[in-house]
Amino acid sequence: MISGGTGLVGKELTALLLDLGYQVVILTRKKDLKSSNPKIRYAYWNIEKNQMDDDAMFDIDAVIHLAGAGVVEKRWSEKYKKEIADSRTKSSSILMDALSKGNHRVKTFISTSAIGWYGPDKPNIVPFLEEAPSNDDFLGTTCKAWEESVKPCLNMGIRLCIVRTGIVLSNKGGALKEFIKPIRMGMAAILGNGEQMISWIHIKDLCRLYVHLLEKENLSGVFNGVAPSPVSNKTLTISLAKKIRKSFFIPIHVPSFVLKWVMGESSIEVLKSTTVSSEKIHSTGFQFLFPTITPALNELTNRASEKEIG
Secondary structure, eight states: OEETTTSHHHHHHHHHHHHTTOOEEEEESSTTOOOSSTTEEEEEEETTTTEEOTTTTTTOSEEEEOOOOOSSSSOOOHHHHHHHHHHHHHHHHHHHHHHHTOOSOOOEEEEEEEGGGTOSOOTTOOOBOTTSOOOSSHHHHHHHHHHHTTGGGGGGTOEEEEEEEOEEEETTEEHHHHHHHHHHTTEEEEETTSOOEEOEEEHHHHHHHHHHHHHOTTOOEEEEEOOSOOEEHHHHHHHHHHHHHTTOOEEEEEOHHHHHHHHGGGHHHHHOOOOBOOHHHHHTTOOOSOOSHHHHHHHHHHSSOHHHHO
8 A cells, every 4th residue: 555656756666566566545535436457456544534445455565555645745834734744643643543443454554754854964964873862843843743653553563664754856757857947048057055965766776665665575664765875066067058958057146045945844855954964774775776876867768858848
């Protein structure tokens, strides 16, 4: 079962699981939705109304919980900040309630989280490990509540893995789309001073990481979902511009105050430097297809036209 199965990561993960021979149940707010693919079944849920089909968990071995409102899609009004937090904890609550009824065979629960748990880099920039405490800002406290919201499954004897995800790079949307918009117009928009470190991951590696945790039944706990080689905002922007525009672009710096004016409080996230370690997941035997930024961008831009990327 996948919550958030119609999102950017959910779609890619569903396709990978189907290729590997899995059958997938996707939670949806549309009632009585049917799939033409016999390996896909839809189950209704409604987070706002705290509802879920009684038989949604039928025949399920594992749950991958991806649901949650986007963090930088809108300005952070108090209302939207509440939506960001509630969409995570309330969706978890529905799943925990369904699991607590016991009429299922679920053995594994994998939940996404985010590297917003860690907050900004300290002056000495030692990569954050999973043992680090949560930061006391909005995203740090949200991530803490998010992770706490899935822990009741531990009392049910269900194996729990949590993936603190970095910036996901995909040619079908997400962060990469926003980087590409000004590049199309010949401008490589470096945010702030451009020195802030971005802990990223190629979407293929992220989905493979979920499958790795799904199939390695001896693994549990928290894992950082980031590539081994974080890059600065400037490096990522210029590398992408060179790939798309060759030498036909102009690097420009977007001042921090402009970002704060346009984005409001959420500008903190695009200006924040967060260097996160991937050593723990690597130590479990997971091998990244795209450990560094250049092959990742090569694959993403070679595999899609600019229309597909945007």
